[in-house]
Structure formats: C-alpha cells, structure tokens
Amino acid sequence: MKKILLIATGGTIASQKSDSGLKPQISPQELLSYIPSIEDVCEVETYQLLSLDSSNMEPKHWSMIVECVRDNYEKYDGFVIAHGTDTMAYTAAGLSYMIQNSKKPIVITGSQKPIDMDITDGKTNLLDSFIYAVDEKSQGVVVVFNGKVIAGTRAKKFRSKSYNAFESIDFPVLAMIQDEQIMRYIPMEEYEENVKFYTKIDERVFLLKLIPGIQPEILRYIFEHYDAVIVESFGVGGIPQSISEQFYGLCRQYPEKTIVMATQVAHEGSDMTVYEVGHEMKARCNFLESYDMTLEAVITKIMWMLANEEVSKDNQEDIFYKNINYDVIFGKNRKC
Numbered sequence: 414m415k416k417i418l419l420i421a422t423g424g425t426i427a428s429q430k431s432d433s434g435l436k437p438q439i440s441p442q443e444l445l446s447y448i449p450s451i452e453d454v455c456e457v458e459t460y461q462l463l464s465l466d467s468s469n470m471e472p473k474h475w476s477m478i479v480e481c482v483r484d485n486y487e488k489y490d491g492f493v494i495a496h497g498t499d500t501m502a503y504t505a506a507g508l509s510y511m512i513q514n515s516k517k518p519i520v521i522t523g524s525q526k527p528i529d530m531d532i533t534d535g536k537t538n539l540l541d542s543f544i545y546a547v548d549e550k551s552q553g554v555v556v557v558f559n560g561k562v563i564a565g566t567r568a569k570k571f572r573s574k575s576y577n578a579f580e581s582i583d584f585p586v587l588a589m590i591q592d593e594q595i596m597r598y599i600p601m602e603e604y605e606e607n608v609k610f611y612t613k614i615d616e617r618v619f620l621l622k623l624i625p626g627i628q629p630e631i632l633r634y635i636f637e638h639y640d641a642v643i644v645e646s647f648g649v650g651g652i653p654q655s656i657s658e659q660f661y662g663l664c665r666q667y668p669e670k671t672i673v674m675a676t677q678v679a680h681e682g683s684d685m686t687v688y689e690v691g692h693e694m695k696a697r698c699n700f701l702e703s704y705d706m707t708l709e710a711v712i713t714k715i716m717w718m719l720a721n722e723e724v725s726k727d728n729q730e731d732i733f734y735k736n737i738n739y740d741v742i743f744g745k746n747r748k749c
Contacts, residue, residue, distance in 0.1 A: 415490040415547040416456045419445070420481055422474070423465040424497025426524040426535045437464045437497075439529060444495060447528045448540045455547045458489075467497020467504075467523075472614040472716060475507040482512060482519060483610040491518040491546035495539070498523045498570055498578055501556060505565035506709040509554045509738040510717035511611045514604040518551035521565070522558060525576055534559065534576040541590045548595055553602070553738055555587060562588040562595075566710040566740035569679065582707045583680055584739055599739075615640055615719035618712060622677070623647055629659035636663045641671035641715050645708065650674045650683040652694050664698040671719065671729065675703040675711050682706070682743065701733050705743045714740065 421427060423437035427444060441459035445451055462481050463474060482492055496504055505521050512519060522542040528535030542557040554565035556579060563581040571580045588597040619639040623646050635642055644652070652660050664672060674694070676683045682705035694700065703711045714733065718724045724732050734741060 414456050416458070416488070417491045417493055417543060417546050418485055418489045419457055419459045420478065420492060420494045421459065421461045422463040422467075422470070422478070422494060422496050424467050424495060424501075424523045425526065426495050426497075426522075426528050426539070427464070428466075428527045429529060435527065436466065439527070441495065444528055444535075444539060447536050448543075451540065451543055454540070454543050455490075457543070460485075465497065467500040470497065470500040470504060472507065472616050475504060475511060476612045476614060478504070478508065479511045479610055479612050483612075486517070486608065489517070491551065492520065493539075493542045493546055494519065494521045496521050496523045498525060498558075501558075502568045502570055502579070502707070502709045503713060505554060505556050505563075505568050506707065506740075507614070507713040507716070509565035509710075509740065510714055511614070512554060513609045513611075513737060514606045515554070515608045516552050516604060517608075518546045518548075519554045519565075520546050520551075521554070521556050525574060525578055540593070544590060544593055545588070545595060550595075550597065550601055552604075557590070560590050561586045562590065564739040566738045567707060569707055569709065571679075583682065583705045584742065611717060611721060613720035614716045616716065617641070618643065618716050618719070620645055620708075620712060623653065627653065627656055629656040632656060632659050632663055636667045636670060639670075640719050641673065643673040643675055643708075643711060643715065645675050645677050646683070647677060649678075649687045650676055650694075650702070657693070661694075661697045664700075668699070669726070671715060672698060672700040673703060673711055673715060674700050675706075675708055701730065704741060706741050710740045 421441035427437045427439040428435040429438040520542045524535035526533040556563045556568040558579045567581045567584045587599045617640040
C-alpha cells in the first residue's frame, strides 16, 4: 500500500465557525477522520505546516511547502496539500516552477465548505486527491477539485461559492475522477531530468492592471521599487496613450527591469501583433508576452525566474517560453 503525506496549510476545508467568522481550526488528523474509507486507499501520515486563511498565503509560504516536500520526498509516494481556495491557483502555479520533473504526484486540494459541515465538498475533494495521488500514472503538480484534475499552471478560481470553483484555462483537464475512478485525457509527460527543488522566490514583482483613463504618476515608483512589471492590459494587449510616453521612457531608463505583457481576458490570451498599440510597444520596448498563459502562471514564473541563478537577461526569453507543466502552448514558438 502506498504511503502519502498530507500537508495541511489551513483553508476553508479545515475551518470552523468562530465569533469572527470561519477560521482554520481542524487538524490534518481530524480531516482524515471524515473520510474513513481512506484506509482502503493508502497509508497516510500528516503534517501541520501552516494554519492560514489562504488570503494570507505568501510566496515565503510556497518556499516552506517546497522544503517540506523536498525533505520528505524519498519517504513518501506522493503528497496531498490541503489549501484554501482563494490563492490555490497561485500556489499551484508557484509549486509547478519550484518543484519540477517530479515523478511523484503533488496534489493540491481544498473545498468551498468546511469538511465538518453536513453538506460539504471537502470529503469528496480530499478522497479524490488521495485516489489520484496513489495512481501509478500520476505525477507533477496538479489541482484536484470537484472531480477535475487540472495542471498546476492552468487552474483558475472562477466561482467564489459554487463547488465547481476551478476551471482549466485554455487547456484540457488532465483527468476526471468519478465514483473513485480516474478517467485520463492527457498522457503523462516524459521527464528527462531528475526532480528539481527551488526555494528562492523574488517577490518584487508588480502587477499593473490597466483601467480606462489610467494616469502615469505611479509608474516611476513602480519602476524604481520592483524588479518586474507585469502589465495586465486590455484585450490582446497594448499600452494606452494616457501612459505610453512615460511608460516607454521608463523602459529605456531601466533596461534591467523585466516587462511582461498579459491580458485581463481569461481565455485565448494576448497577441501584440493585432493592433497599432501592440505594434508600437514592440517597436519601443523589450518585453515578454504571456500569450495563452494564465495570469497566475505569469506572475509566479517571473518570481521564480528572477530568483533563479540559472536565469539571466541572455536566456530569459528561452526560459519564459519553455513549457513547464503545460503552462505555455501557443506562445512557445512565437517569441517577441
């Protein structure tokens, strides 16, 4: 029987009512008590790493999760991480870059309702996660939620209350789980290298969300205080005239900064070749383009890249457009 480590980090699945609202209070051992059939699936050991509302999850906590998996990697056949849903997509994407080439599954799950409620999705999600973790064909970082198995770089929370909270953005789900059976749609990747663990992360990444009429006064502060600027633009991408001169001027003044163009649109990604505003940016600024990557993947990949000693300005494009855990499909052969 396979041996799985349950790493508890808090979240709704482990929450109970308090005078100030729901807060994580249920231990990982108690979580298991709500799925007694787990005894027929695998042997489980537990570790309470964190006890957070996932709104408080930060990059430093991703590093703690990576260290926990790394230090226990040889002892277990897989890992299940119980996590809050609000930042689950960020953690899943972050771990996809910080734990690469893992032939052992690292499953992230949670719930929209606490597991101790009479009506909850927590029991099914947790049991499904263990069922997936013990399967011989499972590997890498995934989200298991509401019967879906989603690549860690493709998950996005789409609904704030419904059980079907997560979607796989512009990429098929890897598998579905129903009645404790796994139906796979995407074959496993063949990892040519051994598992790699990265614990360093650069938090000095700023997400600049464009709105109509945005003014340029904030731009200098951003360029002075952050290592990377990710522009969450309109549509397929571009810089509006209201900030363009100041933005391009700062790009020239701070050539060492990493600039990434992304889009506010959830599906189909960016394409800076369509409109004049995109062509102007290509002519006046060196930047990376997100294409079909999720925003969570773009943010966490840049954080990982900037802290990775193997990455430099010379190979930054190659690494950004390298496919890691299915994160970039349409953009990998279309460098800026």
